[in-house]
Amino acid sequence: MSLLHLAIVLPFLAAVFIPFLFKGLRNIHTGWFVLLVPLLLFIYFVQYLPVTRDGETVTKTLEWIPSLGINFIAHVDGLGLLFAMLITGIGALVVLYSIYYLAKEKEALHNFYVYLLMFMGAMLGVVLSDNLIVLYMFWEFTSISSFLLIGYWYDRERSRYGAQKSMLITVFGGLSMLGGIVLLYLMGNTFSIQELIGLSDVLITDPLFIPALILILLGAFTKSAQFPFHIWLPDAMEAPTPVSAYLHSATMVKAGIYLVARMSPVFAESGLWLWLVAGFGIFTLFWGSFNAVKQTDLKAILAYSTISQLGLIMSLLGVGAAALHYDYLDDNIYMVATIAAVFHLINHATFKGSLFMMAGIVDHETGTRDIRKLGGLVNLMPITFTIAIIGSFSMAGLPPFNGFLSKEMFLTGMLSVLELDLFNLNTWGILFPVIAWIASVFTFVYSLKLVFKTFLGKPQFDQLPKKPHEAPIGMLISPLVLISMVVLFGFFPNLLSNSMIKPAVEAILPSLVDAGQEVDVHIYFWHGFQPELFMTLGIILFGIVLYSTLAKWQGVYNRIPERFTLNGLYDRGLARSESGGYRLTSGVMTGFMRTYLVYIFSFFTAILLSTLIIKEGIVYDTSGLAAIQSYEVILALVLVAGAVTILFAKSRLTSIVALGVVGYSVALFFVLFRAPDLALTQLVIETVTVALFLLCFYHLPEISRKEERMRFRFGNAVLSVLVGATMTLIALSAFSQRSDESISQYHIDNVYELAAGGNMVNVILVDFRGFDTLFEICVLGVGALGIYAMVRYRTARSENE
Amino acid sequence: MEFLMCIIVGILFASAVYLILSKSLLRIIIGTGLLSHGAHLLLLTMSGLKTGAAPVLSDNVTSYTDPLPQALVLTAIVISFGVTAFFLVLAYRTYQELGTDNMEEMRGTESHD
Numbered sequence: 001m002s003l004l005h006l007a008i009v010l011p012f013l014a015a016v017f018i019p020f021l022f023k024g025l026r027n028i029h030t031g032w033f034v035l036l037v038p039l040l041l042f043i044y045f046v047q048y049l050p051v052t053r054d055g056e057t058v059t060k061t062l063e064w065i066p067s068l069g070i071n072f073i074a075h076v077d078g079l080g081l082l083f084a085m086l087i088t089g090i091g092a093l094v095v096l097y098s099i100y101y102l103a104k105e106k107e108a109l110h111n112f113y114v115y116l117l118m119f120m121g122a123m124l125g126v127v128l129s130d131n132l133i134v135l136y137m138f139w140e141f142t143s144i145s146s147f148l149l150i151g152y153w154y155d156r157e158r159s160r161y162g163a164q165k166s167m168l169i170t171v172f173g174g175l176s177m178l179g180g181i182v183l184l185y186l187m188g189n190t191f192s193i194q195e196l197i198g199l200s201d202v203l204i205t206d207p208l209f210i211p212a213l214i215l216i217l218l219g220a221f222t223k224s225a226q227f228p229f230h231i232w233l234p235d236a237m238e239a240p241t242p243v244s245a246y247l248h249s250a251t252m253v254k255a256g257i258y259l260v261a262r263m264s265p266v267f268a269e270s271g272l273w274l275w276l277v278a279g280f281g282i283f284t285l286f287w288g289s290f291n292a293v294k295q296t297d298l299k300a301i302l303a304y305s306t307i308s309q310l311g312l313i314m315s316l317l318g319v320g321a322a323a324l325h326y327d328y329l330d331d332n333i334y335m336v337a338t339i340a341a342v343f344h345l346i347n348h349a350t351f352k353g354s355l356f357m358m359a360g361i362v363d364h365e366t367g368t369r370d371i372r373k374l375g376g377l378v379n380l381m382p383i384t385f386t387i388a389i390i391g392s393f394s395m396a397g398l399p400p401f402n403g404f405l406s407k408e409m410f411l412t413g414m415l416s417v418l419e420l421d422l423f424n425l426n427t428w429g430i431l432f433p434v435i436a437w438i439a440s441v442f443t444f445v446y447s448l449k450l451v452f453k454t455f456l457g458k459p460q461f462d463q464l465p466k467k468p469h470e471a472p473i474g475m476l477i478s479p480l481v482l483i484s485m486v487v488l489f490g491f492f493p494n495l496l497s498n499s500m501i502k503p504a505v506e507a508i509l510p511s512l513v514d515a516g517q518e519v520d521v522h523i524y525f526w527h528g529f530q531p532e533l534f535m536t537l538g539i540i541l542f543g544i545v546l547y548s549t550l551a552k553w554q555g556v557y558n559r560i561p562e563r564f565t566l567n568g569l570y571d572r573g574l575a576r577s578e579s580g581g582y583r584l585t586s587g588v589m590t591g592f593m594r595t596y597l598v599y600i601f602s603f604f605t606a607i608l609l610s611t612l613i614i615k616e617g618i619v620y621d622t623s624g625l626a627a628i629q630s631y632e633v634i635l636a637l638v639l640v641a642g643a644v645t646i647l648f649a650k651s652r653l654t655s656i657v658a659l660g661v662v663g664y665s666v667a668l669f670f671v672l673f674r675a676p677d678l679a680l681t682q683l684v685i686e687t688v689t690v691a692l693f694l695l696c697f698y699h700l701p702e703i704s705r706k707e708e709r710m711r712f713r714f715g716n717a718v719l720s721v722l723v724g725a726t727m728t729l730i731a732l733s734a735f736s737q738r739s740d741e742s743i744s745q746y747h748i749d750n751v752y753e754l755a756a757g758g759n760m761v762n763v764i765l766v767d768f769r770g771f772d773t774l775f776e777i778c779v780l781g782v783g784a785l786g787i788y789a790m791v792r793y794r795t796a797r798s799e800n801e
Numbered sequence: 802m803e804f805l806m807c808i809i810v811g812i813l814f815a816s817a818v819y820l821i822l823s824k825s826l827l828r829i830i831i832g833t834g835l836l837s838h839g840a841h842l843l844l845l846t847m848s849g850l851k852t853g854a855a856p857v858l859s860d861n862v863t864s865y866t867d868p869l870p871q872a873l874v875l876t877a878i879v880i881s882f883g884v885t886a887f888f889l890v891l892a893y894r895t896y897q898e899l900g901t902d903n904m905e906e907m908r909g910t911e912s913h914d
Binding site: 593597601624628636644655656663670682688689693713723724725730734743752757758759761769772780786787790 | 802803804805806807808810811812813814815817818819820821822823824827828830831834835838839842843845846847848849850851852853855856857858859865867868869871872874876878879880882883884885886887889890891892893894904905907
């Protein structure tokens with residue numbers, strides 16, 4: 001257990017104390033204690049920056065289940081560290097913000113912070129684990145904590161709906177991913193990502209490669225809300241705003257991005273990977289931005305915007321994989337896409353985080369997030385307005401903010417697709433820059449809408465539930481920190497380039513580093529009169545035109561009928577599976593014992609018979625059989641006659657007596673088989689049993705002594721004969737084939753020396769296997785207690801009578 | 802002899818299952834009794850029959866029958882007696898409480914679903 005492992009599980013450990021702090025120190029907002037955790041961790045992870053900057057990695061192993069190849073391997077490289085710093089840095093700001101957002105008097109803070117810390121630890125585990133099984137475990141932890149946080153206000157119907165939706169979709173993806181992980185293990189015989197990367201040349205030729213690729217991508221796409229799995233993210237906005245800022249924009253939804261980036265070295269040589277990641281990414285970018293424009297809820301706009309921005313990063317990662325095919329170029333221009341992906345990841349966390357917090361402030365201070373009711377807040381909330389306008393302009397890709405820089409690089413990356421001549425990209429590749437441009441126009445429109453409809457325009461304060469005013473300073477600190485980073489990275493992007501972006505890109509494209517290529521991160525404002533510049537100008541121009549004519553073309557959104565939307569599909573699918581499940585259950589679970597027994601016996605026969613047949617177990621060996629005497633045949637006939645009599649008996653007494661006949665015949669067989677102890681026991685037990693039967697059923701006057709004869713039931717008869725035949729076959733093949741000598745020779749040899757007894761059966765029972773007998777006595781004791789309780793105590797109902 | 806016993810085991814099992822699938826509680830309990838008889842004979846048959854003298858140590862005997870299955874069956878006889886006794890009292894009390902020994906009538910009510 002190294003310090004690194006401790007750092008990953010620290011949030012889990014801290015979560016244990018939260019409820020006590022909440023109950024014990026009610027006067028202090030629990031958030032202040034929680035804040036310490038991400039702050040400490042952030043400081044701890046900053047210390048790794050010099051390590052990864054020099055291209056080094058740190059790996060610490062903690063053995064967990066070594067026999068299965070599952071160990072808790074913490075691996076810090078540029079990519080993992082970047083995410084770890086985002087998680088802890090944004091985490092600290094979000095906790096600080098939540099202290100002012102959630103009132104300590106009203107909210108169940110202990111629940112909230114336990115979930116939040118659980119999420120933080122899980123997320124650190126995801127980005128710092130090298131073992132895929134451990135990664136998967138933490139991955140599902142993030143799904144669960146996200147579910148709990150979305151459903152935090154569990155008395156609201158929409159919260160529960162959103163929580164369930166996100167859980168179903170992300171866990172579906174998680175399970176697919178587990179399938180992919182298992183396939184990778186089958187191919188490479190290891191769960192370690194670093195070892196799999198070393199094997200990537202071999203893996204790509206494996207027939208399981210494509211299924212593994214698709215399954216892993218399913219996990220990434222569901223988590224990162226890529227089309228068509230994006231529908232859970234808007235409903236996740238029912239969570240408290242700090243959660244939306246943290247999980248559903250800055251960190252958790254980027255776990256999918258992380259996974260794609262992390263697995264790139266394994267899969268990225270494949271053309272399918274490039275097409276799927278880039279294709280789904282670019283379409284999600286368009287679909288998210290197109291739908292964001294029609295939303296009227298501030299958080300819904302931000303949710304769709306997040307979907308679209310995630311698509312953007314995803315498409316960049318996909319296109320960036322093309323660089324692998326050009327490892328002979330001196331100046332590999334295709335790397336720019338991957339650099340842009342990493343850079344935009346950081347930028348998106350800063351501007352989207354601050355925008356979410358802004359939306360939370362507006363909601364908190366005015367009581368609504370509906371932009372149709374908002375407007376003219378600029379004079380009342382000047383600081384919030386400043387945050388909003390910087391964040392939105394950065395999101396829209398306007399200079400001088402960091403969003404502009406990464407947007408330009410994004411366009412460069414998309415334009416580079418035109419020069420590729422692999423995987424048919426030279427014919428269809430033209431779609432990438434075109435869709436990217438259209439989506440950017442919509443991004444521009446909704447960014448303007450977000451800030452202008454809220455803060456400018458005609459004030460209509462009488463429609464607001466609360467009288468609006470500027471937020472308390474504590475609530476403003478976190479968004480101000482984030483927004484100052486937006487500006488800072490805008491002016492000095494090269495603060496990040498060598499310290500964070502370069503190590504991360506090197507971790508995504510290790511084969512290029514091995515080929516001796518330099519990851520050259522140069523981010524600058526002025527590219528000269530390049531196509532990117534004209535594209536940006538076009539975006540601004542068309543964006544302004546579309547924004548000002550919004551009212552005229554908004555009707556286009558109502559053209560899609562509700563039936564055909566993905567949400568409608570999801571809702572109907574869920575309702576159908578519920579009713580179908582209910583019908584199936586009520587069809588199978590009839591409530592009749594007989595039905596269940598039929599299932600059990602049928603399954604039993606099917607499994608045994610098929611095993612016997614498949615394994616060719618039906619053998620009959622006639623050597624060394626015991627001789628048959630005539631009286632033995634007679635005894636057998638008596639026994640069978642007894643059993644058959646029970647089947648046809650009309651009276652209870654007859655059946656009980658016939659059972660006695662069977663029992664005594666069995667006892668006689670024991671005598672013949674040289675088993676005197678068994679015979680004695682069987683005789684005694686049979687007598688007592690028959691007496692008991694008579695006591696219970698014959699001497700009870702209420703029950704008629706006669707009973708209807710059993711009606712013949714064909715189904716039951718067939719099943720019974722099948723079970724009987726199976727048992728006969730098993731018995732035959734059991735004594736016909738022996739794999740080993742009987743172990744009882746030991747007992748025979750040692751019965752006198754070790755146990756000083758002559759009767760072997762008795763010695764085995766009381767000495768060699770004494771504990772078995774002790775427990776048998778316990779079972780009988782428990783049975784006796786049960787019987788006593790049943791006879792002695794009457795239910796309340798019968799006493800009243 | 803072994804072959805004969807295998808057939809008997811099959812017949813015992815078949816009649817036991819047929820009884821267990823019936824409606825009457827008494828028949829079900831008798832069925833479990835037959836089932837245990839079948840199982841005991843099966844255990845003994847598997848180990849081979851009459852392969853030597855009874856497993857009691859004596860001076861002039863060299864070959865004994867296998868004592869281990871016998872010990873197993875002995876345990877099983879006692880346990881199956883315990884189970885039968887428990888079932889019988891359970892059935893008796895069930896009849897007292899519910900006034901029926903018909904399994905079809907003892908289905909859980911809809912509200913218990």
